[in-house]
Amino acid sequence: MGKTANTSVRDLLFGDLWDYAPAPESRDHLTIHERYGHFIDGKFVEGEDHFPSINPATEEQLFEVASADEATVDLAVKAARKAYDKVWGKMPGSERAKYLYRIARMIQEKARALAVAESLDGGKPIKESRDVDIPLAAAHFFYYAGWADKLEYALPGASPSPIGVAGQIIPWNFPLLMAAWKIAPALAAGNTIVIKPAETTPLTAMMLAEIIQEADLPPGVVNIVNGAGQTGAAIVNHPDIDKIAFTGSTDVGKIIQRALAGSRKKLTLELGGKGANIIFDDASLDQAVEGIINGIFFNQGHVCCAGSRLLVQENIADELMHKLRHRVSTLIVGDPLDKNTDVGAINSREQLLRIQELVAAGKDEGAQIFQPSSPLPEKGFFFKPTVFTEVTPSHRIAREEIFGPVLSVLTFRTPEEAIEKANNTPYGLACGVWTDKGSRLFRVANALKCGIVWGNTYNRFDPTSPFGGYKESGFGREGGLHGLLPYLEVR
Amino acid sequence: MAKSTPTRLRVLKTFKLYIGGAFPRTESGRFLQEHNPKGQLVANFCRASRKDLRNSVVAARKAQPGWAGRTPFNRAQILYRMAEVLESRRESFESALAERAGIKSADAQAEVDAAIDRLVWYAGWADKFVQIMGTTNPVASPHFNITSPEPTGVVTAFAPRSAPLLGLITAIAPVIVSGNALVLVVENEHPSIAIDLAEVFHCSDLPGGVVNILTGLREELVPHAAKHMDIDAIATFDATDEERRLIALEAAESVKRVHNFESPAKHDWAQASAQSPYNILPFVEFKTAWHPIESGAAMGAKY
Numbered sequence A: 001m002g003k004t005a006n007t008s009v010r011d012l013l014f015g016d017l018w019d020y021a022p023a024p025e026s027r028d029h030l031t032i033h034e035r036y037g038h039f040i041d042g043k044f045v046e047g048e049d050h051f052p053s054i055n056p057a058t059e060e061q062l063f064e065v066a067s068a069d070e071a072t073v074d075l076a077v078k079a080a081r082k083a084y085d086k087v088w089g090k091m092p093g094s095e096r097a098k099y100l101y102r103i104a105r106m107i108q109e110k111a112r113a114l115a116v117a118e119s120l121d122g123g124k125p126i127k128e129s130r131d132v133d134i135p136l137a138a139a140h141f142f143y144y145a146g147w148a149d150k151l152e153y154a155l156p157g158a159s160p161s162p163i164g165v166a167g168q169i170i171p172w173n174f175p176l177l178m179a180a181w182k183i184a185p186a187l188a189a190g191n192t193i194v195i196k197p198a199e200t201t202p203l204t205a206m207m208l209a210e211i212i213q214e215a216d217l218p219p220g221v222v223n224i225v226n227g228a229g230q231t232g233a234a235i236v237n238h239p240d241i242d243k244i245a246f247t248g249s250t251d252v253g254k255i256i257q258r259a260l261a262g263s264r265k266k267l268t269l270e271l272g273g274k275g276a277n278i279i280f281d282d283a284s285l286d287q288a289v290e291g292i293i294n295g296i297f298f299n300q301g302h303v304c305c306a307g308s309r310l311l312v313q314e315n316i317a318d319e320l321m322h323k324l325r326h327r328v329s330t331l332i333v334g335d336p337l338d339k340n341t342d343v344g345a346i347n348s349r350e351q352l353l354r355i356q357e358l359v360a361a362g363k364d365e366g367a368q369i370f371q372p373s374s375p376l377p378e379k380g381f382f383f384k385p386t387v388f389t390e391v392t393p394s395h396r397i398a399r400e401e402i403f404g405p406v407l408s409v410l411t412f413r414t415p416e417e418a419i420e421k422a423n424n425t426p427y428g429l430a431c432g433v434w435t436d437k438g439s440r441l442f443r444v445a446n447a448l449k450c451g452i453v454w455g456n457t458y459n460r461f462d463p464t465s466p467f468g469g470y471k472e473s474g475f476g477r478e479g480g481l482h483g484l485l486p487y488l489e490v491r
Numbered sequence B: 001m002a003k004s005t006p007t008r009l010r011v012l013k014t015f016k017l018y019i020g021g022a023f024p025r026t027e028s029g030r031f032l033q034e035h036n037p038k039g040q041l042v043a044n045f046c047r048a049s050r051k052d053l054r055n056s057v058v059a060a061r062k063a064q065p066g067w068a069g070r071t072p073f074n075r076a077q078i079l080y081r082m083a084e085v086l087e088s089r090r091e092s093f094e095s096a097l098a099e100r101a102g103i104k105s106a107d108a109q110a111e112v113d114a115a116i117d118r119l120v121w122y123a124g125w126a127d128k129f130v131q132i133m134g135t136t137n138p139v140a141s142p143h144f145n146i147t148s149p150e151p152t153g154v155v156t157a158f159a160p161r162s163a164p165l166l167g168l169i170t171a172i173a174p175v176i177v178s179g180n181a182l183v184l185v186v187e188n189e190h191p192s193i194a195i196d197l198a199e200v201f202h203c204s205d206l207p208g209g210v211v212n213i214l215t216g217l218r219e220e221l222v223p224h225a226a227k228h229m230d231i232d233a234i235a236t237f238d239a240t241d242e243e244r245r246l247i248a249l250e251a252a253e254s255v256k257r258v259h260n261f262e263s264p265a266k267h268d269w270a271q272a273s274a275q276s277p278y279n280i281l282p283f284v285e286f287k288t289a290w291h292p293i294e295s296g297a298a299m300g301a302k303y
Helices: A070-088 A093-109 A111-122 A126-147 A175-188 A203-214 A229-236 A250-259 A285-301 A314-329 A349-364 A415-423 A438-447 A481-487 B050-069 B072-088 B090-101 B105-125 B129-133 B166-176 B192-202 B218-227 B241-254
Strands: A038-040 A043-045 A051-055 A060-065 A165-169 A192-196 A222-224 A243-247 A266-270 A276-279 A309-313 A368-370 A386-389 A406-412 A430-434 A452-455 B031-035 B041-046 B143-151 B154-158 B181-186 B211-215 B233-237 B257-261 B284-292
Touching: A038 A070, A038 A203, A051 A111, A070 A165, A070 A192, A070 A222, A070 A229, A093 A111, A093 A126, A093 A175, A093 A203, A111 A126, A111 A175, A111 A203, A126 A175, A126 A481, A165 A175, A165 A229, A175 A192, A175 A203, A175 A243, A175 A481, A192 A229, A203 A222, A229 A243, A229 A250, A243 A250, A243 A481, A250 A266, A250 B241, A276 A285, A276 A415, A285 A314, A285 A406, A285 A430, A309 A314, A309 A415, A314 A386, A314 A406, A349 A368, A349 A406, A406 A415, A415 A438, A430 A438, A438 A452, A438 B284, B041 B090, B041 B192, B041 B211, B050 B143, B050 B154, B050 B181, B050 B211, B050 B218, B072 B090, B072 B105, B072 B166, B072 B192, B090 B105, B090 B192, B105 B166, B129 B143, B154 B166, B154 B218, B166 B181, B166 B192, B166 B233, B181 B218, B192 B211, B218 B241, B233 B241, B241 B257
Parallel strands: A165 A192, A165 A243, A192 A222, A243 A266, A276 A309, A276 A430, A309 A406, A386 A406, A430 A452, A452 B284, B154 B181, B154 B233, B181 B211, B233 B257
Antiparallel strands: A038 A043, A038 A222, A051 A060, A368 A386, B031 B041, B143 B284
């Protein structure tokens, strides 16, 4: 692939003659408590073993949060069981629906505060939390609210019934959105919940707890316990939980699948990915470049369905890479609260180290690295948008999920080779296909072993659209009609 | 052994395995014995080994893309053809159920009836469950969005311990109707009937390798199936807690899908409640595809 892309024409880059003035979103309407505990049986409790939660963009402490032990998890499960038996499991679907509609509306009412909280706590650009995370979270509640009294129409002939108490464990990359993905379908189906937010991003979940309280949701229907892996293990291993839903890494997913061995708990897993974004030579290259950027740099690449492997047809590789490097150079990396920021902070030091390790491995294994020259903020966890070329399928950066703003570029000559390379991974979450030819798009989409295929687009999400993986990317679907299935007994 | 008339010695059948559309003996050379309820020997049959299982998975993997690539209409016709051929050999199965399993004649007839009818019922789902289980998703953006089921791939099923014919059909049909390939492990009182059934499949236009049948011991084969990295899903009937534990423990390494069915009570096997399109679901993956819709405004449209 051409390292000497066309440089004879001078590129006009935003920011090479002047800088954007800072445009920070104000945070004065957001109240963050010094300390967060848990939300159990409709009440906020102080909790135990508090640890600091930091702003990844400044490394300053935002608040302290509790870490639930087995006894606390047990209280939460008891509250959920009681609420299921006495209230929620018996409530008509039409009444459950109205609670969910209420929650959806209150998320919309508090959207600005939630967006600021999400960016402060997790490091994602405010334009993404404002335009994607929070509106989609509200939309998920709104969508599933309508299912609560229509379940018999969702699954013809199935006489669906709820499962009971669901234990849910969610990741740090889309904190409120993942909470909505888990909570909304479970409640619509008539289950009660014990949910654990990620330990680095509990803030919006605790704000959701306030909304749930204000919405007068019966106590115990949703219980939120904070903590890290040990708290998660206490949920997974609790004998009175009927179903576990986990979103996170494939490694932890496998641990959970093993942990449930011998129990009768139901399980759904939404795990990692190594998505291929395939660009054929007839694709609209300018649109494809935007799709590639969105595919890998959206949310700093902290996206399980990220298009982290770019497969480019060989005859257009030079031209595409020239356009792509140019576009990457215009990305603004910095303050997540700044409305012009494209790439925010890496979620945690731990994740930054993981990205650095894999990027070093990419260099060691002989791939060529490209990073824009603009400097990074001095404080906080940041990583430059990175594009590796001359990557082979055996490189670690082509096989392992990096979960950061790092793209690995490979080439292909024929559709067969593209399909083969795209499927050559234990993962199977999402792929992109860019071509102007409809029949080729359908053929390749059919042949890809993954749960989502984005044709001439990438990283689109919607509450009506099922999401989930093939192979080691997990099983079960979230979103859409299919998102109800994991929360219903079907006869 | 089976009855002979005074003047003629009856020819007995050697019950072998069914792998990749062929009937090999177990590579291990081992055998087990099947008896009728009176305790009389009715057959020697193969005790399949780990190697037989691995060979079956290779055959299934090879056959699966072609089977999934058949049109649903064609898969429906082939399942229906299996029913036709079973119907044409029904007396043979009735007498096998009666002679080997000691099932009363009327009950044997009823089991064969139900087995044929169940095949016909699932045959009809081949080109319909996609319509019932697939969706068009009205996303809040200018995109066309559909969700459709696809077969998971290679499935290993541990057959019911009862209903020596109908139990097999109940296990096989919902797995293969969507385009999966199957390795069926049979341990019950009368596994010879499974090999008779393989002969039906063999002349029903079912491509070799789509259904592979191993007779043997679950205890021996469960751990190997659970660990096998090229099996995508495992189905069990009547699994013990220990079997469930073992399978879940090992299946995690490749994130296998595991679905445990309970057999119905003896008299419910033939009931409609023992068949369901929802039994197809554990062995499919849902794929969602998005595509932008061109903006009318950008094209200068007036609508």
